[in-house]
Amino acid sequence: MSDTTRPSTVTLTIDGREVTVPRGTTILKASESLGTRIPHYCYHDGLSSPAMCRLCLVEVEGAPKPLPSCVTQAADGQVVHTDSGLARTMREGVLEFYLVNHPLDCPICDQSGECKLQDYVHAEGRAHGRSREPKRVFGRDDFGGDVLFYGDRCVMCTRCVRFMNEVEKDPRLTVVERGNRSVIDTFFDDGLDGTKWSGNIVDICPVGALVSKDFLYKQRAWDLDHTPSICTGCSQGCNIALHTRDNLVQRLKPRTNLEVNAFWMCDYGRHDYEWMNRGDRLEAPVVRSGGRGTAVGWAEALEALSDRLDELGDAPVRAVVSPRACNEELAAVRALVDHLGGGVVEYRLRVAPDEDVLEGMPFVARRRELAPNHRGAELVGAARVGGDDGRGGLDEAGDHGGVLLVVGDEVADQPADFGAQADLYVYVGTHGSAATEAAHVVLPATTFAEHEGTFTNRDGRVQRFWPALQAPGAARPAWMVLRALLARRTGGEVPTTAAEAFALAAAEIAPFGDLDYPGIGTRGVVVDAPAALAGD
Amino acid sequence: MAYPYVSDREVRILSTHFGDPKARTLEGAVANGRYSVFRKAVEMGPDAVIDTVKSSGLRGRGGAGFPTGVKWSFMPKDSGKPHYLCCNADESEPGTFKDRELIRWDPHQLIEGCLIAAYAIRAQHAYIYCRGEFFEASSVLARAVEEAYAKGYVGADIQGTGVDIDVTVHVGAGAYICGEETALMNSLEGRRGQPRVKPPFPAAVGLFNMPTTINNVETLSAVPHIVEHGGDWYRQWGTEKSPGTKLFCVSGHVNKPGNYELPLGFPLGELIDDVCGGVRDGHTLKAVIPGGSSVPILAASECESCTLDYEGVVSAGSMLGCASVIVMDETTDIVKQVHRMAYFYAHESCGQCTPCREGTAWVTKILKRIVDGRGTEEDLDTLVEVTTRMTGTTICVLSDSVAAPVKSSITKFRDDYLALIRRGERVGVA
Numbered sequence: 001m002s003d004t005t006r007p008s009t010v011t012l013t014i015d016g017r018e019v020t021v022p023r024g025t026t027i028l029k030a031s032e033s034l035g036t037r038i039p040h041y042c043y044h045d046g047l048s049s050p051a052m053c054r055l056c057l058v059e060v061e062g063a064p065k066p067l068p069s070c071v072t073q074a075a076d077g078q079v080v081h082t083d084s085g086l087a088r089t090m091r092e093g094v095l096e097f098y099l100v101n102h103p104l105d106c107p108i109c110d111q112s113g114e115c116k117l118q119d120y121v122h123a124e125g126r127a128h129g130r131s132r133e134p135k136r137v138f139g140r141d142d143f144g145g146d147v148l149f150y151g152d153r154c155v156m157c158t159r160c161v162r163f164m165n166e167v168e169k170d171p172r173l174t175v176v177e178r179g180n181r182s183v184i185d186t187f188f189d190d191g192l193d194g195t196k197w198s199g200n201i202v203d204i205c206p207v208g209a210l211v212s213k214d215f216l217y218k219q220r221a222w223d224l225d226h227t228p229s230i231c232t233g234c235s236q237g238c239n240i241a242l243h244t245r246d247n248l249v250q251r252l253k254p255r256t257n258l259e260v261n262a263f264w265m266c267d268y269g270r271h272d273y274e275w276m277n278r279g280d281r282l283e284a285p286v287v288r289s290g291g292r293g294t295a296v297g298w299a300e301a302l303e304a305l306s307d308r309l310d311e312l313g314d315a316p317v318r319a320v321v322s323p324r325a326c327n328e329e330l331a332a333v334r335a336l337v338d339h340l341g342g343g344v345v346e347y348r349l350r351v352a353p354d355e356d357v358l359e360g361m362p363f364v365a366r367r368r369e370l371a372p373n374h375r376g377a378e379l380v381g382a383a384r385v386g387g388d389d390g391r392g393g394l395d396e397a398g399d400h401g402g403v404l405l406v407v408g409d410e411v412a413d414q415p416a417d418f419g420a421q422a423d424l425y426v427y428v429g430t431h432g433s434a435a436t437e438a439a440h441v442v443l444p445a446t447t448f449a450e451h452e453g454t455f456t457n458r459d460g461r462v463q464r465f466w467p468a469l470q471a472p473g474a475a476r477p478a479w480m481v482l483r484a485l486l487a488r489r490t491g492g493e494v495p496t497t498a499a500e501a502f503a504l505a506a507a508e509i510a511p512f513g514d515l516d517y518p519g520i521g522t523r524g525v526v527v528d529a530p531a532a533l534a535g536d
Numbered sequence: 537m538a539y540p541y542v543s544d545r546e547v548r549i550l551s552t553h554f555g556d557p558k559a560r561t562l563e564g565a566v567a568n569g570r571y572s573v574f575r576k577a578v579e580m581g582p583d584a585v586i587d588t589v590k591s592s593g594l595r596g597r598g599g600a601g602f603p604t605g606v607k608w609s610f611m612p613k614d615s616g617k618p619h620y621l622c623c624n625a626d627e628s629e630p631g632t633f634k635d636r637e638l639i640r641w642d643p644h645q646l647i648e649g650c651l652i653a654a655y656a657i658r659a660q661h662a663y664i665y666c667r668g669e670f671f672e673a674s675s676v677l678a679r680a681v682e683e684a685y686a687k688g689y690v691g692a693d694i695q696g697t698g699v700d701i702d703v704t705v706h707v708g709a710g711a712y713i714c715g716e717e718t719a720l721m722n723s724l725e726g727r728r729g730q731p732r733v734k735p736p737f738p739a740a741v742g743l744f745n746m747p748t749t750i751n752n753v754e755t756l757s758a759v760p761h762i763v764e765h766g767g768d769w770y771r772q773w774g775t776e777k778s779p780g781t782k783l784f785c786v787s788g789h790v791n792k793p794g795n796y797e798l799p800l801g802f803p804l805g806e807l808i809d810d811v812c813g814g815v816r817d818g819h820t821l822k823a824v825i826p827g828g829s830s831v832p833i834l835a836a837s838e839c840e841s842c843t844l845d846y847e848g849v850v851s852a853g854s855m856l857g858c859a860s861v862i863v864m865d866e867t868t869d870i871v872k873q874v875h876r877m878a879y880f881y882a883h884e885s886c887g888q889c890t891p892c893r894e895g896t897a898w899v900t901k902i903l904k905r906i907v908d909g910r911g912t913e914e915d916l917d918t919l920v921e922v923t924t925r926m927t928g929t930t931i932c933v934l935s936d937s938v939a940a941p942v943k944s945s946i947t948k949f950r951d952d953y954l955a956l957i958r959r960g961e962r963v964g965v966a
Contacts (some may be wrong), residue, residue, distance in 0.1 A: 051733045052888040065928040071733055093925030097894035130918050133901040156893065175728065175887070178711070180897040182887035492926055 004424070012078040017337060019253035027069035028056055028081055030384025032367050038082050039091060039120045041068035041157035041206045045256075046263045053157050055120070057090045058082045066090050085127065088124060095125040101136045101180060102207070103152045111208030113221030117155060138183050143173075144191025146213050146267065151183050154209035160184060160201035168197045169359035184209070196356045196366065199267045205251060209459050214271060215251045219243075228255055230455050232324055232448060233268045233269035233433075235351075235369040240265055242273075242449055242468040249449060249468065259521050260461065266366040267357060278470065282432055282444035284471025293442070298474060298484075305441050306488050308424050309340065315402035315423050316345035320394060321382055322408030323371035325478065326453030327462070327512075328498065330373070331405050331505030332482035334380040339486060340403060344383040348409065350390030367458055372448075375456040379509050395416070398435075407478055410444070411435040428478050430487045444475040451477035452498035454505075454520065456527070462515065463524035477501075539641075541792040543811040547773055547781045548739035551797040552755045554641045560676060561681040565644035571689045573760040578697040579653045580763070585656040589759060591767030593779035597634075598624055598715075598752030599828065599857045601714030601778075601846045610739035611657040612747050619659035620743040622724070622750040623650050625666045625677075626708055626715035629828035630880060634783035637752035637795050639673040641665075642757070643680035647690065647703060648757030652763055654701045657749045661702045663889075665720050678705045690760075712884035716932045717750040718742075719886065729888045730930035754783060778845035778856075788863035789816050801845040804852075808839070808863055819865035823949070827857025829877045830937030832944030833870070854944070871883035871950045871956055874941050875903035881938040892935035895926040899942060911957045916946055 011020045014031050017435040021030040026049075028038050041053035049070045057066035062081040066086065074080075081087055098117060106112040138151025161173045171499060172192050176185045192198040202210045224243040231238040231252070238261035243251045252273050254265035285301035286293040296304070317340040321333050337343050349371055356366040374384070386393025397404060398414055404422035407429070411418055414435035419425035427439035430447050448455075450471040454462050479501045480494070487494045495501040499517040506512035510525040519525065542548075551594065552568075554557035559568055577585050590605025603870050611619060623646070627635035638646060650662040657669030664681075666674040681703050684690040692700045706724055708714045714723045718732035721743045742748020758780065762770045771779040784807060787793045791813030796940040798807065804826065808814065815821050821836040826844070832854040834842065842852035849856040882896035899922060923939035930936075946953060 049733075050888065052890075052931065054889050054891055057929060068733070090925070090929060093922075094890050096897070096922075097890050100894045100898045130922075131898060133898065133905070136897075156887065156890070178713075178880055178887045179885035180887065180893050182893065280897075384538070 002102050010074050010076045010078075012074045012076065012080060014080045015083055021074050026072050027058060027060075027067070027072050027078075030074045031058075031069065031080070031082055036317075038069050039116075039124070040070055041116065041155055042159065042261075044159050044162075044204055046152055046164045047159060047204075047394060050158065050162075053094070053155070055091060055094050057087065057094070059084050059086045091120070091124050092126060095121050095457065096129060096131075098155055099125070099129050100133070101152070102155065103135060105153070109150075109153065109208040110211040110352060111150045111153075111205075111221070112214060115208060116206035127230075136180060141185070142191070143186055143198075143210070144193035145195055146271070147192050147198055147202060148211050148213050148216065149184060150209050151416050153207050154184060155207050156182055156184075157206060158184070159204045159206070160210055162197075162258075164198070167200075167358060167360035168195060170195055172198070173201075174480070188257065196266055196268070197264060197358055199270045200254070200264045204263070209377055212251070219245050219250045224250060225468070226253075227466050229449070229465040229468065230457075230463050231265060231269040232372040232455075233266070233272045233370065234367040235372060235374055235458035236261065236365060237372060237455060237459075237461060237463055237524070238265045238269055238364075239463070240269070241457055242276075244468045247470050249276045253496075255522075260457070260463075260524070261364050262361055264358060264361070266358075268356075269367055276447055276449040278431065281472045281475065283475060284441060284444060285474065286442040287436075288440050288442075298476070301441060301443060302481075302485055302488055305426065305485060308420060308440070309403065309489070312403060312423050314341050314399070317341060317403045317405065318400045319343065319345045319405040319407065320397050320409050320411065321345060321347045321380075322446070323347050323349050323374040323377045324370070325408040326373060326448060326451075326455055326465075327376040327379070327509065328383065328453045328479035328501040328505045329407065329477070329482070330376050330380045331508045332479045332486070332501070333405065334382075335336055335508055336482050336486055336506070338529050339490060343402075344396075345380065346385045346393070346397065347374070347377045347382045347391055348386035348390050349384055352389040353388075369458065372457070373455040375458060375460060379456060379511060406436065406439070407482070428481055430475070443478075443481050444473065445478040446471040446475045447483065450475070451479075452479070453479065454502060457524075459526060460511070461524045461526045462512065462520055464517075464520050464522070539794075541794045541796075541797055545802075545806070545811050546797050547799055548797050549761050549781050550638060550642075550645065550754065551783060552642075554637060554644075554795070556641065558679065559642050559644075561638075562644065562680070562687060562689070565680075569764075570642075570644040570648050570760070571684075571695065573764045574648055574651050574655070574689075575695055575697060577655055577763050578699055582656045582658060583933040585652060585763060588763055588767050589656070592762040592770040592772075593757065593767070593777075594758055594762060595846065596752055597754035597758070597782065597858065599629070601856065604751060604755055607739070607751070608749055610737070611749055612739070613658075613960060614706050615747055617746050618744075619657055620746055621650060621654040621657060621659045621662040622717070622720060622743060623662060623664040623753060624715060624717065624720060624749060624750055625664050625673075625753045626720060626751070627667055627670075627824055627858075628712040628715045628884075629830065629858055629860060630861045630877065631785060631787055631825065631828050632858050633785045633787075633860075634795055634858070636670060638672050638757050639670070639677050640781070643677045643682065644759060645757050646677070646753055647680060647684055650703055651690065651694065651701050652759050653749065653751060653756055655675065655699055659749070660700055661704065663724055663743070664703065664705045665714070665724060666705060666707045667715070668708045670707070674705060674707045674914070681705055683895055696818050701931055711886075711931070712880075713886045713934060715767070716845050716934070719932070720750065721748065724803070728886070730888050765935065774924075775845045775847070777847055782844075782859050782930070785858075785860040786812050786863065787860070789819060789865040789868070790814065790863045791816055798844070801843050801848060803844040803964060804834075804839050804844055804861070806846065807861065812863075812912065815863065815865050819867065821863065822866045822868055823864045823870060825854075825862040825864075825941070826852075826859070826923040827855045828860040829862070829880070830933075830940060831855040831857045832940045833874075833948060835948045847874065855940075869907075870945050871903065872907050872953045874945045875900065875907050877941050878938050881934060885934055889930035891926045891929045895922060895935060897940050899926075899938060903942070906953060906956055909956060909959075911953070913954070915957070916950070916953055919943075920946055
């Protein structure tokens with residue numbers, strides 16, 4: 001009778017197919033393991049299950065009533081029908097109930113195209129509704145933060161209420177009234193103002209009841225391309241997707257990764273995308289001679305640079321990198337510095353005074369280190385300089401007399417005479433600043449949204465991101481630029497793919513060992529060398 | 537002649553002291569033998585009390601009719617957790633007014649029932665959850681509990697038996713749904729009054745997530761009598777499957793409406809014609825709702841053979857529910873009545889489950905349109921299909937409760953609907 005003697009799995013039949021699942025698995029999850037998605041609203045993997053939307057009802061042989069599959073545990077010998085006449089009728093019925101009051105304003109609804117009510121009704125709903133009665137009207141409410149509430153569209157799944165109660169643990173939302181007068185509402189006047197994670201309720205709202213003010217009427221969901229990526233807001237490394245159209249990032253959405261960010265991302269990260277769309281980019285290599293910069297082609301620029309390095313012989317080298325650069329770029333800088341005889345590599349990092357921890361899921365937080373790859377910088381032996389505001393600390397670099405290499409850091413806080421003492425000042429970056437004006441060679445690079453690469457998050461997890469935007473003009477990934485320069489001087493192949501660049505990086509960054517680039521996949525891999533990650 | 541109306545057909549056990557203001561006081565109650573059975577129960581021990589109640593065949597008087605002793609036996613014996621007893625005094629079913637009278641006239645009978653039940657299920661705390669509108673009843677009960685505490689009939693070391701049981705009277709805020717047992721528990725805990733998903737059942741995870749038994753006022757009021765006289769004594773009334781007596785709340789178009797305590801299995805026809813003095817003069821019976829507004833309506837022709845026990849009413853096509861008999865004569869506009877009931881349920885739906893939240897309101901709107909003479913025959917098909925999809929698809933049965941009268945009235949009184957639809961005018965003078 002004790003649990004230890006019971007088998008740890010159960011075997012049941014779903015739609016005529018037998019499946020064995022761990023004891024305690026719900027029918028909904030067991031069914032998903034067979035590839036059958038049972039429609040649902042109130043159930044969410046990251047929240048409690050109130051079993052109230054009644055959309056996931058399935059027929060279980062022997063049960064007197066249809067059972068909610070989201071809370072009913074699979075049992076040995078159970079025979080479940082998700083697609084029988086009864087199950088389909090129940091779903092059709094529930095969907096019709098939703099449409100009694102749900103407005104058919106899809107043409108002006110932001111959720112249109114990614115709306116679960118649209119999807120389900122299209123798949124299994126009635127062709128014509130039978131309700132002739134006037135619909136209930138609640139109107140629109142500003143919930144504060146980035147969230148706008150369209151009460152009429154709400155399907156009362158209460159995911160938003162449960163997210164605020166259970167995950168953010170800041171109960172700002174509630175259901176008021178009852179019956180079909182029930183409506184989600186905020187307490188008093190503050191609403192969601194001041195919350196740090198409430199953007200997630202827009203994601204988990206299955207319909208267009210909660211929409212983002214930032215995204216409102218900006219794009220149609222079906223026009224957006226989704227590119228898997230990593231949030232660059234802090235060192236947590238939340239898995240995200242860049243939603244793009246017209247070569248612009250339109251919004252960021254979290255991507256599920258149970259080991260990093262689960263289903264969530266913070267509001268800082270969510271709204272940290274406009275810089276990716278900046279127009280004032282460096283678009284062509286510039287070689288300065290006699291105080292005058294000339295835009296040239298890549299071959300010419302690299303030749304001029306290589307020749308100048310030859311002239312300078314073994315002049316001391318110093319490099320400034322950015323913790324926002326990917327592992328491949330950082331490794332390429334390290335390789336170049338080593339090739340030129342070795343020297344100081346330093347980076348600056350903005351550090352927030354506090355973490356913003358997601359209370360209900362404390363392993364997820366907006367971390368203090370406000371860059372995605374300070375671990376990567378540490379791994380290539382770069383030293384942190386400057387203050388917690390990410391400024392200063394470059395006095396020595398600014399006055400460096402030999403070869404000064406600045407990659408990825410705009411050094412916007414530095415004076416115009418930054419690098420004036422250098423025999424050769426090379427700047428590789430996306431945007432220029434007063435302090436990069438004097439660089440002898442300026443090489444245009446791409447942002448992480450435009451190239452492929454990897455970041456190493458605070459836990460030593462190496463995660464891939466993919467290009468979502470076209471690079472402007474002649475801009476190229478910094479890793480490609482630097483490796484091309486190296487190849488010109490030492491022979492060898494120029495990496496043309498991120499996989500090749502990663503292989504070169506892995507050869508130089510010991511903890512990466514023999515990490516297989518495709519094997520990192522979309523979820524990342526924790527590098528197995530905690531000692532090498534000694535830092536904070 | 538006492539209490540509004542009495543009948544010599546009655547078997548007054550629970551209602552013996554209805555109409556006697558002295559029975560409300562602790563002195564009067566003790567003189568009536570209240571609190572003496574508790575001592576007997578303690579002598580018997582909890583398991584023997586449960587066995588006695590099991591042997592009496594007492595069934596829950598709140599509507600579902602689940603055997604009380606069996607329910608008590610579901611409580612874990614050695615859980616190591618606090619156990620709770622809840623008394624459901626949130627009597628809100630339209631047409632029902634028995635619990636109110638039991639509390640008003642004989643509160644100590646209920647308190648003793650709570651003590652015995654709590655003792656049997658090994659609970660140290662009993663909560664009596666009163667309906668929000670029970671202003672008089674709840675104050676009578678609160679006063680009775682206070683008196684009982686003062687004299688050591690409730691609280692620590694009750695009557696020197698060494699048993700500690702606290703009794704708390706809690707008044708709800710007036711929501712029908714809080715009469716549903718798990719919604720009641722949520723409400724007691726200070727949450728929204730919304731039914732919980734079952735399983736887990738209250739005996740495993742109930743009030744404050746502890747093992748809990750919840751019983752109706754009438755059920756608990758019967759317990760002292762059963763424990764005092766034994767299960768066989770109780771079985772002398774009623775039928776094999778529905779033993780004992782039951783309070784019938786008769787309202788509507790009869791000459792003597794009121795509460796009547798009768799043996800289960802009593803013929804419905806005799807209840808109306810004999811006990812209640814018949815349908816009001818000059819009128820004929822049209823329909824009866826035998827168990828409160830949430831059960832199917834019986835047409836006059838179905839009433840003749842119907843006996844008032846749990847099985848008898850089911851075989852007549854309805855349910856005994858909480859035995860609230862609503863009698864309607866030929867002047868009744870059935871459609872209007874059904875609309876009024878549907879409106880009630882739409883108003884009281886907690887709004888969790890989609891079929892109920894949307895369905896109750898939708899059905900009400902359709903019925904309103906029909907009552908207003910703007911209905912179509914198609915609406916009747918829609919009503920039947922919609923209410924079918926509201927049956928058995930939700931967490932609790934509120935949704936089924938609106939489906940039952942709507943469906944049964946369309947089946948049995950289709951002409952009334954059609955008359956409204958075709959002529960665009962009302963039937964009857966309601």
